[in-house]
Amino acid sequence: MQSSVPPFSELLANTRDSAVHLEMRDDYGTNPRLEAWQLGERVDWNDRESWWHPFHQTIADAVARGVSVRRARVVSEPVSEYIRWEHDATQGNLAAGEDVRWLSRSQVTGFLVPANDFWLFDGKLLRIHHFAGGGSHVRDELDTDAETLKLCASAFESIWQRATPHSEYKI
Numbered sequence: 001m002q003s004s005v006p007p008f009s010e011l012l013a014n015t016r017d018s019a020v021h022l023e024m025r026d027d028y029g030t031n032p033r034l035e036a037w038q039l040g041e042r043v044d045w046n047d048r049e050s051w052w053h054p055f056h057q058t059i060a061d062a063v064a065r066g067v068s069v070r071r072a073r074v075v076s077e078p079v080s081e082y083i084r085w086e087h088d089a090t091q092g093n094l095a096a097g098e099d100v101r102w103l104s105r106s107q108v109t110g111f112l113v114p115a116n117d118f119w120l121f122d123g124k125l126l127r128i129h130h131f132a133g134g135g136s137h138v139r140d141e142l143d144t145d146a147e148t149l150k151l152c153a154s155a156f157e158s159i160w161q162r163a164t165p166h167s168e169y170k171i
Contacts, residue, residue: 005127005140008119009054011119011121012059012062012067012069013061013062015062015067016067016122017067017068018069018120018121018123019062019068019070019119019122020069020070020071020156020160021071021117021118021120022071022072022074022120022156023073024114024117025117026079026083027080027082027083028082028136028137029131029134029137037085038081038085042088043089052095053092056092056093056095059097060096062097068099069097069099070099070101070156070160071098071101072100072102072159072160073100073102073103074104074159075104076104076105077104077105077106087102101159101165101166101169102166102169103162107162111155112154113155114151114152116130117129117131120149120152120156123149123153124144125142125143126143126144126148126152128141
């Protein structure tokens with residue numbers, strides 16, 4: 001495992017075919033956009049300049065190059081307030097070109113899944129996310145171990161096949 005992790009934008013810029021992201025937590029701490037949402041502020045999706053961030057552009061650039069970007073979220077139900085906000089904010093991910101699906105944690109019991117969220121780039125490079133108990137990001141690490149890549153790819157695909165497309169997942 002490598003300790004120096006390039007920025008996400010660099011990893012995705014070097015991706016040629018696919019990037020998949022598995023999210024397993026119900027809370028990722030707080031951030032200004034979540035706090036605004038909690039105060040009742042809602043995104044005006046017609047005003048792209050107000051919500052389009054560099055992350056969205058990074059995704060859009062990759063998709064324009066032909067990279068398939070998929071995100072699967074495993075969530076507890078009923079969902080947390082954080083997940084309610086994330087479901088609302090997913091419109092930005094979709095606009096950037098991501099394909100997003102949701103799966104209830106209760107439907108994952110028979111799957112072998114990693115304990116950490118991750119991005120898998122072209123099936124060859126794994127960016128593993130480590131979080132504190134309260135949801136704050138602690139660090140990332142890279143892994144290229146063939147068995148770990150295989151396990152994470154298999155876990156993602158199992159979840160993806162059973163998960164509900166964002167447009168159909170109701171909170």
